[in-house]
Amino acid sequence: MENQDIRKELIVSAIENGTVIDHIPAGVVFRVMRILNLEAAKTQVTVGFNLESRKYGKKGIIKVSNKFFENKEINKIALVAPTATLIVIKDYKVTEKRQVALPDEIFGLVKCVNPNCITNHQQVPTRFSVINKEDLKLQCYYCEKITAKNNIDII
Amino acid sequence: MKNRSLVSITDYTKEEYIRILDLAEEFEKQPTQKILEDFVVATLFFEPSTRTRLSFESAASRLGAKVIGFSDASNSSVSKGESLKDTILTVSNYSDIIVMRHPREGSARFASEVSGVPIINAGDGGNQHPTQCLLDLYSIRKTQGKLDGLNVAFVGDLKYGRTVHSNVMAMCNFDTTFHLVSPIELKLPSYVKMHIKNSNLQYHQYTDLSEVMKVADIIYMTRIQKERFSDPIEYEKVKNAYILTANMLEGCKENMRVLHPLPRVNEITEDVDSTPQAYYFQQALNGVYVRQALLATILGVK
Ligand SMILES: [Zn+2]
Numbered sequence: 518m519e520n521q522d523i524r525k526e527l528i529v530s531a532i533e534n535g536t537v538i539d540h541i542p543a544g545v546v547f548r549v550m551r552i553l554n555l556e557a558a559k560t561q562v563t564v565g566f567n568l569e570s571r572k573y574g575k576k577g578i579i580k581v582s583n584k585f586f587e588n589k590e591i592n593k594i595a596l597v598a599p600t601a602t603l604i605v606i607k608d609y610k611v612t613e614k615r616q617v618a619l620p621d622e623i624f625g626l627v628k629c630v631n632p633n634c635i636t637n638h639q640q641v642p643t644r645f646s647v648i649n650k651e652d653l654k655l656q657c658y659y660c661e662k663i664t665a666k667n668n669i670d671i672i
Numbered sequence: 673m674k675n676r677s678l679v680s681i682t683d684y685t686k687e688e689y690i691r692i693l694d695l696a697e698e699f700e701k702q703p704t705q706k707i708l709e710d711f712v713v714a715t716l717f718f719e720p721s722t723r724t725r726l727s728f729e730s731a732a733s734r735l736g737a738k739v740i741g742f743s744d745a746s747n748s749s750v751s752k753g754e755s756l757k758d759t760i761l762t763v764s765n766y767s768d769i770i771v772m773r774h775p776r777e778g779s780a781r782f783a784s785e786v787s788g789v790p791i792i793n794a795g796d797g798g799n800q801h802p803t804q805c806l807l808d809l810y811s812i813r814k815t816q817g818k819l820d821g822l823n824v825a826f827v828g829d830l831k832y833g834r835t836v837h838s839n840v841m842a843m844c845n846f847d848t849t850f851h852l853v854s855p856i857e858l859k860l861p862s863y864v865k866m867h868i869k870n871s872n873l874q875y876h877q878y879t880d881l882s883e884v885m886k887v888a889d890i891i892y893m894t895r896i897q898k899e900r901f902s903d904p905i906e907y908e909k910v911k912n913a914y915i916l917t918a919n920m921l922e923g924c925k926e927n928m929r930v931l932h933p934l935p936r937v938n939e940i941t942e943d944v945d946s947t948p949q950a951y952y953f954q955q956a957l958n959g960v961y962v963r964q965a966l967l968a969t970i971l972g973v974k
Contacts, residue, residue, distance in 0.1 A: 629778075631777060631778075633775070633776055633777050633797050633798070634776065634777050634778050635756070635774075635776040635777065635778040635779045635781075635782050635796075636778065638776055639755055639756050639757070639776075639782070640755065640757075641778075641782050657778060658778075658781065659777070659778025659779075659781045659782055660776075660777035660778035660781075660796075660797070660799055661680070661777075661778070661799055661800070662777070662799075663863075
């Protein structure tokens with residue numbers, strides 16, 4: 518089923534080489550683009566919104582030509598799009614397909630929820646350890662307070 | 673431990689706590705030892721805390737070190753808008769170790785990353801105050817002769833009191849039974865209780881202070897602040913329930929000791945001061961020995 522799905526979409530706007538990020542929850546496509554800095558991309562980027570997905574209802578999809586992400590880079594999107602699937606395409610063929618996974622540490626990207634944290638007052642880039650991946654909880658390396666899923670504010 | 677910053681109580685292992693406590697005991701026997709004459713200790717107090725600063729400066733002076741620094745950010749370059757990073761970089765040129773207190777949480781960890789010399793955190797907002805924790809461990813060991821097998825009661829604001837959180841975490845390294853006495857609104861946070869469970873230790877929760885009086889080896893009192901209550905009526909209801917008076921001590925273990933991080937307001941009445949159980953003033957004095965031990969260890973002379 519899944520594979521048929523992919524093939525269908527690849528037919529619509531197939532890419533020869535590159536990365537497809539599928540099953541992005543509706544509403545966070547722009548945030549994913551911002552996290553991956555795709556607004557500044559030089560290669561061709563195709564974005565789809567509100568596509569029907571049997572599994573997830575409405576979903577988004579991003580296709581980036583001639584770009585292969587490092588795990589460290591792509592895993593950051595798990596913060597906002599935990600259901601996202603990463604599909605690597607080489608010569609029109611799917612060579613890798615996997616779920617994104619949260620890294621153990623997150624540098625920058627997220628604001629510390631603690632208003633009295635040093636990172637919110639001086640030029641200190643944020644840094645967190647991911648202490649719970651299922652029920653997303655990030656512990657600030659500096660103030661040691663926990664930023665939970667519902668408080669996550671992407672910088 | 674030489675040249676290593678002390679930011680959080682969890683930076684040290686159980687063996688390292690013991691090493692500091694043993695060394696502090698040496699300094700208690702012989703407080704004046706001119707072993708740091710070649711060293712400069714900087715005390716940077718971005719917010720005033722006279723008690724802690726004097727304790728550190730006394731510790732440094734007894735070891736013969738020179739002390740530089742400021743006691744209040746308002747009369748330093750910080751008030752002109754200098755960043756913490758710049759202040760730390762500058763001062764680390766002039767000193768061998770920096771003791772700092774700062775109102776922002778995480779400031780000491782950040783300073784330890786940019787500083788060329790080790791940092792001792794003397795309090796970063798509501799986050800950590802590891803030297804207080806070590807002096808409490810010292811006081812517990814000194815009065816009980818051991819750290820294992822004790823019944824330790826924490827009383828008052830267990831929710832917001834960072835001292836309580838650090839002490840519970842540290843005592844989880846030993847075979848401790850915790851007795852947690854607080855109003856319902858100010859119970860110990862679940863992540864700290866989880867830490868107790870994960871250490872295979874037990875805790876009991878109470879709202880009535882008299883219930884722990886017979887079983888406790890240590891009663892650690894803390895202050896309940898009015899501003900912690902969203903409803904002032906709730907505060908009025910509980911404020912007198914967590915005050916320790918001399919006649920409440922009847923029936924307590926002979927060797928039980930009352931600790932308090934000071935300053936107290938009214939949570940221990942003055943009639944307790946003259947009982948054998950009162951230990952909070954000696955506890956503060958122990959801070960000097962523990963800080964001597966830390967300075968000497970981190971500077972690598974002991
Ligand atoms: Zn923080």
